[in-house]
């Protein structure tokens with residue numbers, strides 16, 4: 371079984387609790403206006419990689435210093451069979467670890483649709499952050515891009531780590547993005563507040579750096 375993968379990174383500290391692996395799947399049929407990850411929209415078979423190879427990479431990179439895995443995209447549920455197998459294999463691996471590791475997925479689909487069409491896959495997750503990104507509904511809620519989105523705990527571990535996180539008392543008080551540079555490209559991980567991407571471009575220009583391509587531009 372293969373999954374189309376855009377990128378993977380560790381450690382991610384802005385998309386879920388603790389130190390996490392981030393997996394961004396390639397391909398999204400939802401295409402929310404204002405999405406900052408337009409580079410993940412196109413389904414691209416050249417980015418297909420075996421689920422086994424992804425899990426081996428996770429095992430190699432994180433060892434025992436990891437709190438969870440965040441699967442984002444792109445739209446993870448647009449590759450349902452691969453996602454399901456990935457979660458099965460990650461679950462087998464996490465049983466061997468000394469500390470609990472939670473599995474979180476983002477989805478732009480409404481929760482009702484996920485429950486209707488992907489109940490089996492939801493049962494393999496600890497939490498999901500659902501609903502499409504809506505540019506006109508900004509939020510300061512932790513780990514979410516817009517106010518309509520919901521964090522839904524799906525297991526005992528999920529309830530322990532995610533219950534109540536979307537409420538206003540958990541508003542973001544620390545920077546919500548990470549930047550890292552790899553092969554001449556700047557990766558921005560996390561969810562910027564409205565206007566931050568334009569500010570980033572402005573500050574880069576001020577310092578003589580021009581961004582030739584940006585994932586948030588058409």
Ligand code: SF4
Pocket residue numbers: 398399400401402403405406407408410443444445477478479502503
């Ligand atoms: S925000 Fe997520 S669901 Fe919406 S277009 Fe972007 S990748 Fe797809």
